[in-house]
Amino acid sequence: MGFAWFQENRGALSFYVLRLVGPGSAAAVVTQRTGGFSKGVYEGLNLSLRVGDDPRSVRRNRRLLASTLGLNEKDCAWPEQVHGESVLYADAPGRFSGADGLASSKPGLWMAILVADCVPVFVLDEQLSFVGLAHAGRRGTALGITRNLVELVKSKADASGQALTVALGPSIGGCCYELDTRTASELPRPFVKERNGKTFADLWEANAAQALSGGVPADNILLPPACTCCEPQMFFSHRAHGGSTGRQMAIAAPGGLGLQRND
Numbered sequence: 001m002g003f004a005w006f007q008e009n010r011g012a013l014s015f016y017v018l019r020l021v022g023p024g025s026a027a028a029v030v031t032q033r034t035g036g037f038s039k040g041v042y043e044g045l046n047l048s049l050r051v052g053d054d055p056r057s058v059r060r061n062r063r064l065l066a067s068t069l070g071l072n073e074k075d076c077a078w079p080e081q082v083h084g085e086s087v088l089y090a091d092a093p094g095r096f097s098g099a100d101g102l103a104s105s106k107p108g109l110w111m112a113i114l115v116a117d118c119v120p121v122f123v124l125d126e127q128l129s130f131v132g133l134a135h136a137g138r139r140g141t142a143l144g145i146t147r148n149l150v151e152l153v154k155s156k157a158d159a160s161g162q163a164l165t166v167a168l169g170p171s172i173g174g175c176c177y178e179l180d181t182r183t184a185s186e187l188p189r190p191f192v193k194e195r196n197g198k199t200f201a202d203l204w205e206a207n208a209a210q211a212l213s214g215g216v217p218a219d220n221i222l223l224p225p226a227c228t229c230c231e232p233q234m235f236f237s238h239r240a241h242g243g244s245t246g247r248q249m250a251i252a253a254p255g256g257l258g259l260q261r262n263d
């Protein structure tokens, strides 16, 4: 057993879905650009109201997503996303100020973050009784947000790291994440690499290392199934699109999402 990422289509939309290998509902989902009503640089399923897209298109996209996944928008809990390291327990829907990550065991609640290169981090147990979701960009990664999320789930679920899985969703990989040396120096040295005279940071390995240090076994750590910057047709990528682009949504829910396998 164990979790794996699967690429799946539902109607006009496409997703990366995190599932236990074998039958069962989805543990988490990351949207792709395919389908949706946005135009121009936001073309496809842009889910952010804060990037300059027509709000009517975004609202239509959100309604399409909610109906495709069988979710009610009023049951959503979301962190404000301030590029910090704060993670909070969510016991009710709504916005959580100052937070970049949430964890919950509340049935019926779902959690969401918006990303376009930053790493969506999922922490979960096999029963999906406890689920955490965080936004790990460069700063959040440097500050240790994945470590904080693992510790929050361990303490709230009264679980050891051994019992947890950490899965990283589609995001920018070390293949594409070039930084100037001064900015890169904010990250721990092992995750900064020189290649052809350029400096690259590996947020995937940096967040995986935080999960490991929290006691999560290496076999229970899933790296992203895709680099957003390598596949800009499939994903919004801040880097690939020069800063002006939409956002995909990463979603997790205690008990999982009612998205059955369709193969």
Ligand SMILES: [Zn+2]
Pocket (backbone or CB within 6 Å): 172, 173, 174, 175, 176, 177, 227, 228, 229, 230
């Ligand atoms: Zn790449």
